[in-house]
Amino acid sequence: MAQDEGPATSEALAAAMNTNPVVLRRLMGGLRDAGFVVSQKGHGGGWVLSCALDRITLSDVYQALGAPKLVSLGFREDNPSCLVALAVNHALAGAAHEAEALLLKRFGAVTLATLSADFHRRMAQHKAKGHTHQLRDHSHEVI
Numbered sequence: 790m791a792q793d794e795g796p797a798t799s800e801a802l803a804a805a806m807n808t809n810p811v812v813l814r815r816l817m818g819g820l821r822d823a824g825f826v827v828s829q830k831g832h833g834g835g836w837v838l839s840c841a842l843d844r845i846t847l848s849d850v851y852q853a854l855g856a857p858k859l860v861s862l863g864f865r866e867d868n869p870s871c872l873v874a875l876a877v878n879h880a881l882a883g884a885a886h887e888a889e890a891l892l893l894k895r896f897g898a899v900t901l902a903t904l905s906a907d908f909h910r911r912m913a914q915h916k917a918k919g920h921t922h923q924l925r926d927h928s929h930e931v932i
Contacts, residue, residue, distance in 0.1 A: 790826070791842055791905060796835030816854060823853035843902035851896055859892050860885040 790797050803813040817836055820826045827839045851857075869875055 790836060790838050791901075793837075796829050796833065796837050798835040802836065819853045819855060820850070823849065825849070825853060841902070842905055843900050845901045847896035847899045847901075847904075848893060850901075851893070859889045 790802075799810040799814050799817070802817075803810040806813065817826060817828070821828060825838065825840060825845055826836050828834070828836055869878070
């Protein structure tokens with residue numbers, strides 16, 4: 790979206806991400822509520838970024854998307870009645886919390902500008918090597 794000269798439609802973004810436009814609109818709604826994108830209605834409308842990529846971290850995106858569970862080890866029940874499930878949950882809980890905390894810390898250190906620069910560097914290297922096979926078109930992804 791950062792490289793697009795105009796709004797990107799939900800359909801175009803969903804196609805680039807290989808998902809359904811309805812799913813994409815739900816995700817974009819969270820990003821809109823956080824102030825990262827705006828939607829323009831009508832003919833020629835779509836989604837546009839509303840702030841610079843260097844101001845958005847992966848942590849910001851994670852929070853805007855509802856802070857989904859990052860590590861899902863053990864049983865899904867919080868208070869299972871099965872003694873085996875209780876033992877597994879007890880054994881894995883600390884490690885899962887530590888892993889999640891480490892991921893969240895790293896998310897806060899990575900901006901979308903960093904990801905965009907890395908993508909463009911890799912794309913230039915790919916083209917410089919003369920690769921002829923098609924890369925999936927990521928030009929409309931949320932970077």
